[in-house]
Amino acid sequence: MLDFIISKYNYWMYIILMMLGFYGMIAKKNLIKKVIGMNIFQTAIILFFISTAAKRGATIPIVEHGHGEAVHAIHAIEYVNPLPHVLMLTAIVVMVSTLGVALAILIMIYRRYNTLEEDEILQVKGK
Amino acid sequence: MIVMIVGAMLIYGTLDMPKWADPNAPAALHVSPRYIEKTLEETATPNVVTSVLADYRGYDTLGETSVIFTAGISCILLLRKKKRENSGGR
Amino acid sequence: MERIISNSPVLIVVIPLISAFLTLVIGLWKKRLCYPLVIIALSLSVLSSIIMLNTVISKGTIHYYLGNWDPPWGIEYVVDHFNAFIAIIVSFMSLFAAIYAKRSVEQELPEKIVYFYTIFLLLVTGLFGIIVTGDMFNLYVFVEISSLAGYALIAVGGGRAPLASFKYVVMGTIGACFYLIGLGYLYIVTGSLNMGDLRILLPPLYASRVVQTAFVFILIGFGIKIALFPLHTWQPDAYTYAPSVVSVIISTAMAKTFIYALIRLIFSVFTVDFVRLFVPIFDIICWISAIAMIFGSIYAIKQFNLKRMLAYSSIANVGYIVLGIGLSTSTTLGLTPALMHILNHAVMKGCMFMTACAFIYKAGLRDIRDFVGLGRRMPYTCFAFILAALAMIGMPPSVGFVTKWYLIIAALEAGKYIFVAVIFFSTLLMIVYFWNVIEIMYIRPAEKMVGDESRLLTPELTDGGQVRNEIKVDEGPVSMLIPGLVLALLCFVIGIAWISGILSPILKGVNSTFGLGVVS
Numbered sequence: 168m169l170d171f172i173i174s175k176y177n178y179w180m181y182i183i184l185m186m187l188g189f190y191g192m193i194a195k196k197n198l199i200k201k202v203i204g205m206n207i208f209q210t211a212i213i214l215f216f217i218s219t220a221a222k223r224g225a226t227i228p229i230v231e232h233g234h235g236e237a238v239h240a241i242h243a244i245e246y247v248n249p250l251p252h253v254l255m256l257t258a259i260v261v262m263v264s265t266l267g268v269a270l271a272i273l274i275m276i277y278r279r280y281n282t283l284e285e286d287e288i289l290q291v292k293g294k
Numbered sequence: 295m296i297v298m299i300v301g302a303m304l305i306y307g308t309l310d311m312p313k314w315a316d317p318n319a320p321a322a323l324h325v326s327p328r329y330i331e332k333t334l335e336e337t338a339t340p341n342v343v344t345s346v347l348a349d350y351r352g353y354d355t356l357g358e359t360s361v362i363f364t365a366g367i368s369c370i371l372l373l374r375k376k377k378r379e380n381s382g383g384r
Numbered sequence: 385m386e387r388i389i390s391n392s393p394v395l396i397v398v399i400p401l402i403s404a405f406l407t408l409v410i411g412l413w414k415k416r417l418c419y420p421l422v423i424i425a426l427s428l429s430v431l432s433s434i435i436m437l438n439t440v441i442s443k444g445t446i447h448y449y450l451g452n453w454d455p456p457w458g459i460e461y462v463v464d465h466f467n468a469f470i471a472i473i474v475s476f477m478s479l480f481a482a483i484y485a486k487r488s489v490e491q492e493l494p495e496k497i498v499y500f501y502t503i504f505l506l507l508v509t510g511l512f513g514i515i516v517t518g519d520m521f522n523l524y525v526f527v528e529i530s531s532l533a534g535y536a537l538i539a540v541g542g543g544r545a546p547l548a549s550f551k552y553v554v555m556g557t558i559g560a561c562f563y564l565i566g567l568g569y570l571y572i573v574t575g576s577l578n579m580g581d582l583r584i585l586l587p588p589l590y591a592s593r594v595v596q597t598a599f600v601f602i603l604i605g606f607g608i609k610i611a612l613f614p615l616h617t618w619q620p621d622a623y624t625y626a627p628s629v630v631s632v633i634i635s636t637a638m639a640k641t642f643i644y645a646l647i648r649l650i651f652s653v654f655t656v657d658f659v660r661l662f663v664p665i666f667d668i669i670c671w672i673s674a675i676a677m678i679f680g681s682i683y684a685i686k687q688f689n690l691k692r693m694l695a696y697s698s699i700a701n702v703g704y705i706v707l708g709i710g711l712s713t714s715t716t717l718g719l720t721p722a723l724m725h726i727l728n729h730a731v732m733k734g735c736m737f738m739t740a741c742a743f744i745y746k747a748g749l750r751d752i753r754d755f756v757g758l759g760r761r762m763p764y765t766c767f768a769f770i771l772a773a774l775a776m777i778g779m780p781p782s783v784g785f786v787t788k789w790y791l792i793i794a795a796l797e798a799g800k801y802i803f804v805a806v807i808f809f810s811t812l813l814m815i816v817y818f819w820n821v822i823e824i825m826y827i828r829p830a831e832k833m834v835g836d837e838s839r840l841l842t843p844e845l846t847d848g849g850q851v852r853n854e855i856k857v858d859e860g861p862v863s864m865l866i867p868g869l870v871l872a873l874l875c876f877v878i879g880i881a882w883i884s885g886i887l888s889p890i891l892k893g894v895n896s897t898f899g900l901g902v903v904s
Binding site: 175178179182183185186189190193194228229230231242246248249250252253254256257260261263264265267268271272274275 | 296297298300301304305308325326329330331333334340341342343346347351354355357358361362364365368369372373
Binding site: 361367 | 401404405408450451453456457458459495496499500502503506509510513521522525526528529532533535536539540565574575576577585593594597600601
């Protein structure tokens with residue numbers, strides 16, 4: 168049982184973090200809190216992916232070489248899996264772009280209604 | 295409430311996953327070894343992350359650049375205020 | 385020429401992307417040139433999609449390796465019958481929307497025209513990228529491109545549009561992130577990101593809980609994006625407050641592309657065998673779609689704002705398509721009803737949104753109750769609306785009739801008679817709400833004019849789109865009228881095409897690719 172928990176706890180931590188962000192996105196009424204929840208949710212997904220790339224006893228995925236020398240054999244098992252890192256670089260960029268567009272929309276809302284609480288905005292009629 | 299259900303589903307899904315930092319996990323055995331082993335021959339870049347990002351999966355990087363472009367132009371589209379009437383037409 | 389044909393899957397994505405950049409540069413230099421550039425770019429996309437369809441029908445599935453790296457180490461573009469079909473729908477609808485856009489954008493957003501067209505082309509780029517790709521992470525990147533473009537385009541409408549768009553931002557991001565979680569789970573147990581590769585690697589793992597959880601999350605993720613019933617709450621506001629062109633393009637092209645992505649993921653990655661093992665899921669989908677059909681139609685009856693009514697009607701029609709998906713494993717027709725309704729609904733809903741927005745452009749009329757006597761003043765536009773309404777209700781030989789017919793046959797073959805009843809009931813509800821509008825437009829006599837309604841009465845009546853004087857309400861401008869009329873006529877022409885079987889090679893191709901059409 169303990170072995171089970173230790174081998175999987177990384178996934179569970181990130182899932183709890185994701186759920187905190189998700190709760191913020193759907194349950195809070197202030198629009199800024201929703202955006203912050205969105206950011207936490209997406210960051211937790213990125214961390215989740217990266218945690219799957221680790222290998223016990225392996226080093227960072229940069230292969231050492233020398234110019235023109237005989238290169239020793241490269242074993243994939245010594246290096247951390249690079250593919251999730253690559254995917255998450257793109258995902259981080261996407262996350263930041265979405266955050267930017269969401270905040271731009273919030274600025275538009277603030278200019279028009281002068282408040283950022285969802286309840287108050289829904290009560291303003293016809294604007 | 296919904297949050298609990300979603301979280302429970304996600305944790306249910308992890309029960310069959312490979313252990314953390316297992317060097318024999320399928321994720322590390324199928325596609326990635328070729329990236330690491332052949333990166334110097336095929337791309338002459340010692341940094342495997344760069345070679346994957348710019349060479350094997352370069353198209354994703356093009357997509358990512360388009361995402362930044364879209365977000366930038368969206369912000370201009372959304373936030374530009376009206377010019378005042380007495381400025382010249384553009 | 386040979387080069388162009390063999391590279392067409394990439395060209396269809398790259399042409400709008402480069403044109404978006406060129407539109408920005410050229411538009412900032414001379415504003416008048418950006419609109420012709422948009423039309424040229426979209427026409428080239430239409431051409432590429434026709435070339436792709438031709439190649440697929442004559443030579444079979446196209447596999448295109450980007451950068452010449454073999455999959456699964458590189459990214460692959462796979463174009464088969466289904467892809468080419470959806471690519472043609474999206475390219476034609478975006479061309480029509482662009483032709484329609486000229487006057488409408490000039491009225492609604494006069495100082496932001498260049499940026500609007502840039503983002504419009506980027507939306508189309510994202511949609512084509514989703515359609516042709518064969519790699520799961522590439523799909524995520526292009527989903528985000530089109531989603532970001534969509535958020536921005538919806539938010540520039542006036543009034544409550546920013547709030548509607550914000551709701552869409554939150555829910556759309558949840559959807560995309562659920563898809564990313566599902567994709568991550570699949571990657572963890574297989575190590576591959578290529579759709580064809582996953583199809584080969586997954587069958588030994590079907591019993592594993594990771595794969596099942598991944599399936600559910602991908603389903604929910606795309607369900608949010610297509611506005612399937614319980615996850616639809618962003619859609620009415622977003623369609624209602626968006627600018628006119630944006631309503632046209634997102635209700636036709638964007639929604640259909642996400643439905644395509646869902647079908648592709650269910651049937652190409654998790655093949656039909658998985659769905660049969662994981663038995664109850666398609667039954668649940670059928671029930672959810674039945675509730676969507678009835679719920680959408682009931683809410684549409686209660687609406688007075690025309691665009692809001694059309695938005696709820698879209699929810700009901702997505703229910704039809706998902707019902708077609710849900711029934712596809714139990715009948716010999718396979719995915720035929722779902723595919724038909726994808727094309728048919730795009731054409732019908734495109735026409736209706738174009739006419740609804742022509743009313744807004746010309747006279748600022750949003751509320752149905754103000755449409756009194758409009759049938760005489762804008763005859764061609766109202767005629768297009770009537771044709772499209774008849775098509776949606778399902779008069780033969782229009783497209784609506786064809787898809788309801790095939791759906792009923794599929795439900796009967798599957799032995800689930802309750803869905804036949806649901807289809808009939810929702811058709812009845814559709815008749816109610818469309819008759820409401822048509823009655824007010826044509827039949828109800830003008831009551832006494834109060835307040836500012838008197839400005840709608842004109843001393844002279846016109847008979848076409850060429851009169852240009854200060855009459856407040858006359859026929860819509862020609863550039864907005866022609867796409868609407870063409871689509872309305874297409875509603876019936878395509879119906880005849882389906883019935884006569886011209887398009888059946890495509891349907892056979894799709895069903896055989898997915899292994900459907902054989903009842904176990």
